[in-house]
Amino acid sequence: MSKFDLSRRQFIGALGATAAIAGLAACGNTGNTGTDTPSDSTEGTDTAALVGSISCSGATSFQPLVEKARDAFQDANPDVSVAISGGGSGQGLSQVAEGSVQIGRSDVFAEEKLEADQLEGLVDNQVCIVGMGPIVNAGVDVTDLTTDQLKGIFLGQITDWSEVGGTAGAIQVIQREAGSGTRATFEAAVLGGEVAPDSFRPVAEVDSSGTVVEQVAATAGSISYVAFNYMENDGIKALTVDGVEPTQENVESGDFMIWAYEHMYTREDEDESTAAVTKAFIEFMLSDDFAATVVEEGFIPMADMQVKKDADGNITAA
Amino acid sequence: MANLMPKRRLENIGLGITGFCVALVALVVITLIFMVAQQGLTTFFVDGLNPIDFFFGQNWIPEQERYGALPMIVGSFAVTLLSTLFALPIAIGSAIFVVEVAPSFGRRVFQPFIELLVGIPSVVYGVLGLYVVNTFVKAIFGDAAPTGAGILSGSIVLAIMILPTITTLSMDALRAVPNQYREGSYALGCTRWQTVWHVVLKSALPSLMTAVILGMTRAFGETLAVQMVIGGVERSMPMGLLDPASTLTAALTAGLSNAVSGSVYYHALWSLGLILLVMSLVFIMIIHLIGRKGAKANG
Numbered sequence: 322m323s324k325f326d327l328s329r330r331q332f333i334g335a336l337g338a339t340a341a342i343a344g345l346a347a348c349g350n351t352g353n354t355g356t357d358t359p360s361d362s363t364e365g366t367d368t369a370a371l372v373g374s375i376s377c378s379g380a381t382s383f384q385p386l387v388e389k390a391r392d393a394f395q396d397a398n399p400d401v402s403v404a405i406s407g408g409g410s411g412q413g414l415s416q417v418a419e420g421s422v423q424i425g426r427s428d429v430f431a432e433e434k435l436e437a438d439q440l441e442g443l444v445d446n447q448v449c450i451v452g453m454g455p456i457v458n459a460g461v462d463v464t465d466l467t468t469d470q471l472k473g474i475f476l477g478q479i480t481d482w483s484e485v486g487g488t489a490g491a492i493q494v495i496q497r498e499a500g501s502g503t504r505a506t507f508e509a510a511v512l513g514g515e516v517a518p519d520s521f522r523p524v525a526e527v528d529s530s531g532t533v534v535e536q537v538a539a540t541a542g543s544i545s546y547v548a549f550n551y552m553e554n555d556g557i558k559a560l561t562v563d564g565v566e567p568t569q570e571n572v573e574s575g576d577f578m579i580w581a582y583e584h585m586y587t588r589e590d591e592d593e594s595t596a597a598v599t600k601a602f603i604e605f606m607l608s609d610d611f612a613a614t615v616v617e618e619g620f621i622p623m624a625d626m627q628v629k630k631d632a633d634g635n636i637t638a639a
Numbered sequence: 640m641a642n643l644m645p646k647r648r649l650e651n652i653g654l655g656i657t658g659f660c661v662a663l664v665a666l667v668v669i670t671l672i673f674m675v676a677q678q679g680l681t682t683f684f685v686d687g688l689n690p691i692d693f694f695f696g697q698n699w700i701p702e703q704e705r706y707g708a709l710p711m712i713v714g715s716f717a718v719t720l721l722s723t724l725f726a727l728p729i730a731i732g733s734a735i736f737v738v739e740v741a742p743s744f745g746r747r748v749f750q751p752f753i754e755l756l757v758g759i760p761s762v763v764y765g766v767l768g769l770y771v772v773n774t775f776v777k778a779i780f781g782d783a784a785p786t787g788a789g790i791l792s793g794s795i796v797l798a799i800m801i802l803p804t805i806t807t808l809s810m811d812a813l814r815a816v817p818n819q820y821r822e823g824s825y826a827l828g829c830t831r832w833q834t835v836w837h838v839v840l841k842s843a844l845p846s847l848m849t850a851v852i853l854g855m856t857r858a859f860g861e862t863l864a865v866q867m868v869i870g871g872v873e874r875s876m877p878m879g880l881l882d883p884a885s886t887l888t889a890a891l892t893a894g895l896s897n898a899v900s901g902s903v904y905y906h907a908l909w910s911l912g913l914i915l916l917v918m919s920l921v922f923i924m925i926i927h928l929i930g931r932k933g934a935k936a937n938g
Binding site (some may be wrong): 380407408409410411412413414418420434436439491493495498499500501502505516519520521522523524525526527528529539540541542543618 | 697698699700701703709774782785786788864870871872874875882883885891894895896897898899900901902904905916
């Protein structure tokens with residue numbers, strides 16, 4: 322895979338070189354052809370030819386990971402600059418659709434947020450997977466919930482821990498804010514399209530996973546959901562779902578169902594001046610070299626996934 | 640320098656520069672109002688949302704395309720009124736003390752002290768609110784307030800935030816009461832408290848009202864601190880002071896990062912912004928009305 326990518330990058334490099342030569346040729350100097358082409362065949366140094374600056378905005382959930390990739394990528398390509406900003410999935414998607422950034426990060430498929438006409442020309446680059454699971458306050462004496470029980474809790478039908486095998490006590494549901502990618506993923510996997518009745522009120526709707534962890538740790542009887550990389554915190558406890566542990570292996574095998582792609586959307590018709598850099602950066606995010614960092618940051622690399630999900634949430638074997 | 644320049648030219652330059660400043664401010668304000676109104680009205684004129692459903696709808700659930708702003712409108716007004724209610728007696732009380740009882744202590748110690756409160760960034764109030772106020776509310780009310788987040792906590796934090804605004808303006812209002820009024824009252828045999836109550840407070844009333852309205856404006860517009868302590872629940876109406884709720888500003892900030900520009904959700908958020916803008920215009924108009932009335936009353 323990466324071999325093929327390298328050759329494609331070389332191809333672009335060669336294109337660039339040829340264009341430069343064509344420019345020179347126009348000045349009447351054709352003798353340079355031989356001296357310029359060797360750079361194409363030099364293994365590994367082809368990226369040094371990359372020049373340009375791109376910007377990438379959108380989802381904050383995997384921004385730290387992208388920033389790490391940026392640092393390594395810029396070290397390898399000193400003439401490249403990648404500007405990274407936040408703003409949320411919605412902003413990332415609308416900005417890449419407008420063409421004001423080269424890469425728009427999103428936690429959800431663009432189909433869920435954009436209109437059909439805005440989708441035109443967008444390329445979905447899935448760069449890694451994020452697994453999510455339910456967490457409870459450490460004082461809750463339940464360790465496993467079935468998907469049906471989770472659904473009942475988040476629809477407001479199950480309101481006491483005794484109904485799911487715990488000590489009696491009110492279940493305090495803490496939600497992410499409306500429109501959050503984490504919430505969309507969790508609800509798609511757990512609620513199966515059902516919506517909570519209007520009368521159902523969570524005790525809080527918070528706008529970041531860090532705050533979720535704090536609130537769950539501080540609130541007796543509370544339940545919420547976070548990405549795997551937030552689960553190792555004091556005062557909270559991750560639950561198994563249908564007896565399956567929330568781990569990378571279980572997501573890869575398809576046994577653990579609550580996960581989503583992290584997307585980096587680009588444009589098909591991106592300007593030539595930046596297209597090569599954008600492409601190389603996304604290939605770097607997907608490269609085997611970077612996979613270790615992906616795991617370190619709590620995400621799951623694409624490479625070992627045995628299942629895949631489409632925009633409608635259908636899971637099939639990869 | 641000045642006498643090297645013809646007087647007329649100097650006048651023109653001065654007029655030009657100051658006029659330009661005014662034009663710039665006017666331009667900014669008009670652009671701002673135009674932008675917010677244009678985006679905010681799109682919800683009703685282009686996306687076809689019924690304004691009645693928007694203003695009186697009791698559920699704000701964007702994923703179901705339901706945009707009822709009433710929970711946030713109620714939330715905003717509830718925290719604004721309650722926080723003013725909490726802050727007002729304390730503010731007026733301390734203003735009376737430092738103006739009528741201990742003026743030099745007021746000027747040298749109390750005033751810098753209270754002005755310090757103004758300078759503290761709202762995120763600090765938010766963090767303190769989250770860890771102190773919410774914890775207290777949770778401890779006092781137990782299961783009725785499982786996280787401690789809610790309208791009550793939001794109002795307490797806001798009360799602390801608007802306290803300096805109301806206090807300093809009240810102090811100025813009391814100081815502005817002419818001393819002859821007090822002397823006249825004493826000459827009639829009134830005690831200090833009779834004077835304060837019947838003379839000073841009464842004649843300072845219009846300015847005190849302005850102080851209150853300015854405090855309310857600040858409370859209405861405050862975002863970050865409230866967002867951190869109120870719980871952020873937008874989907875339905877809060878049913879009590881301990882219920883988690885949301886405010887217009889909090890919903891706006893929380894929503895904007897998730898909304899795609901051009902979508903109905905995005906426009907609906909701008910409509911919330913438009914409500915905020917209109918409300919601040921209303922507050923300003925009230926202040927002007929009071930000012931005019933006060934001027935008339937004082938002859």
